[in-house]
Amino acid sequence: MSKLSKKERIVLEAKKMFAQNGYAQTIMDDLAQAADVNKATIYYHFKDKATLYETLFLEGVQKIADRVIEQTDEQTHPQEKLAVYIKVYATSLQECYHLSSILLREIASGGDSMPSSVLAQLLRTTKRLTEILEMCAEKNGGVCYEPMVIQLMIISTLSSFITTKPIRKRVKEELDSSAPTLPALKLEDIAEKLTFMIYASLQKGEK
Amino acid sequence: MSKLSKKERIVLEAKKMFAQNGYAQTIMDDLAQAADVNKATIYYHFKDKATLYETLFLEGVQKIADRVIEQTDEQTHPQEKLAVYIKVYATSLQECYHLSSILLREIASGGDSMPSSVLAQLLRTTKRLTEILEMCAEKNGGVCYEPMVIQLMIISTLSSFITTKPIRKRVKEELDSSAPTLPALKLEDIAEKLTFMIYASLQKGEK
């Protein structure tokens, strides 16, 4: 059933580890152990650590880009396209959970070391977002400012939400123990709020 | 004037390098070279790499917390408090630019490895934000959900904006060369939009 090939096990564990520990602190020895393969087996399947990283990164980003483009195509109204854009990003990032960490770290580095293949995929979605934002703006008589910034806000907000789930829980338990527990926000709520805000910012009169 | 002491040079370069490369990829050898001091000199001034990191991190976060608390105190209206909260965060992160990268990376790691002294400072501002949000909610008859998530959205959005400035510029030049240059969003615009959105989300009727 769940009989994964060695290569698949490597990929699976690598995703976990790169997300959990980052690139540098992901140790090939540990990865081999976690995937229950010999260290050399990793090198049989992937040229080196950087290539492994890029492969996983690219694969994830590509999947997101494909989905985003496909599903926004299916919508007709600009606002719906925007909502879907953000929602698909949200669910995809949650599913390929390792991507959130990786993207945030790349953003932290200013994106300098992002493989160009990955950047290209991200820009596919940025292009789509630009189209959507322009449609929205046109419809509302507003103007669309720097879609790349909007893109960034979407990705970083959703990703932070995903990666910090454990610590948020821990902190809340430690600190708010006495306070009445507030209703928890879910990822979909965040997505909705983002949609609302971005759409609103494109209204006529909004600076 | 610009005659910095060795210790100051270490601190200066360390900020740059931790921000640019992250903790693990910041190499003490390189730092020594960049600061033009002997490697052992770093260890004369700082116990070890982790301490150096924490020192810089804590110093920055503390400064932000102090400012945020002080300046929100000066405001009377809830909405103004919120606006100032976000604006002070924005300007402080821009000033201590290395903090943006560092915070994003900690977020990427889920915050697990964040020194508790740093976390304490961050929570000081989270507490203040909670108070502000509650005031706003109360005034508007709305409800405030998980201030920590709002906090996260503020920090990650502002930080991403700051850290990606260079790459955004580069990408725009490469891709949009023909397109009419859209008005550039400035950090203050982002801060304002965030304020607007967060405030709006606390209105009565907003889910």
Place this chain on the structure above:
Amino acid sequence: MSKLSKKERIVLEAKKMFAQNGYAQTIMDDLAQAADVNKATIYYHFKDKATLYETLFLEGVQKIADRVIEQTDEQTHPQEKLAVYIKVYATSLQECYHLSSILLREIASGGDSMPSSVLAQLLRTTKRLTEILEMCAEKNGGVCYEPMVIQLMIISTLSSFITTKPIRKRVKEELDSSAPTLPALKLEDIAEKLTFMIYASLQKGEK
């Protein structure tokens, strides 16, 4: 015609690589690639790397030994035998060009790691050389000192000449570009000079 079997391709490329890079720096992976066979195929045909090396080495040395012995047998005068000995070595080394490199490297290592089967073949020729030198010495009333040293001088001089042909050409072009090109020495000239010198050294009175 030029359709070589896999085994032949392996042998062909192995000769090139052992000659070019030496034993240790010849990598089985590279060899497989160069021969356009799967790595395991090499092991199907040859027990291991050492065996492959020895096979090629022995084959070449044996061929030389056979030729040297056969052709010196055909001569009657000692001096002619000597001339033929050296000439056959020269032409054989040039033909099995990879042997020159391999022999030089073995000499560089002091011959310690030379397979004994190979050494045995070499000694067949050394024995023949000894006989020839003794004949020459006897005829001239001189004495023959350490034929092994003479053997070494012959092999190393001829081999160096063969292996360095490309670099000699390159250096000459870079440096002597202005100078009048001197007549180029050919391998046969070297062989003749060696013969002359060795014979002369066996004259009476020559120390």
Place this chain on the structure above:
Amino acid sequence: MSKLSKKERIVLEAKKMFAQNGYAQTIMDDLAQAADVNKATIYYHFKDKATLYETLFLEGVQKIADRVIEQTDEQTHPQEKLAVYIKVYATSLQECYHLSSILLREIASGGDSMPSSVLAQLLRTTKRLTEILEMCAEKNGGVCYEPMVIQLMIISTLSSFITTKPIRKRVKEELDSSAPTLPALKLEDIAEKLTFMIYASLQKGEK
């Protein structure tokens, strides 16, 4: 007295090992052990294995070049210059015994991988040899052919003689046990014979 610094010990042992085992089979771990230093100490003093190799190689070749040039300067007659040239090469190679192996191996590789700094030093002596040979040729009314080939003959003959001393002894004991031991040739004898032969080859009438 013989208190060598760690760096000196590394250099000393490295010379031995590169000569004995060649570049690839010289293991940094073994070297560290032989020099009785920590592995990392080697890397503190030398960038990497290749740099260590080149350093030693260059240092040795430079010393030879300096000596050869200085001592041939002191001679006045062409033939004496030639004799000194060869003799200094002989004694220097014997003294810096590791160079013989290294040079032979480089020759075996066709000189392709010889660092250009080393090549430059070798060419200094080749230039000097060219001058000497031209003087000799002029005096004798003969012609000088390709000094580089002469150079090669000198180096490879002397070097082979030096590197094979142990095996020659061993083979002689195993094989010639019954035969009357012939007078052993010494390095100086080889040097003299080379001088004689090369000089003779420059006589008028000699092709």
Place this chain on the structure above:
DNA sequence: TATGAATGAGAATTCATTCAT
């Protein structure tokens, strides 16, 4: 206050070889 020398504990990568098919 500062540093050149040194090191222990890793960590990435390589490579000859094997084995099931």
Place this chain on the structure above:
DNA sequence: GATGAATGAATTCTCATTCAT
């Protein structure tokens, strides 16, 4: 005959840290 997958045993190189001066 041939090969894709896999691996054990190295091997090079790195890096935070220490120490004598």
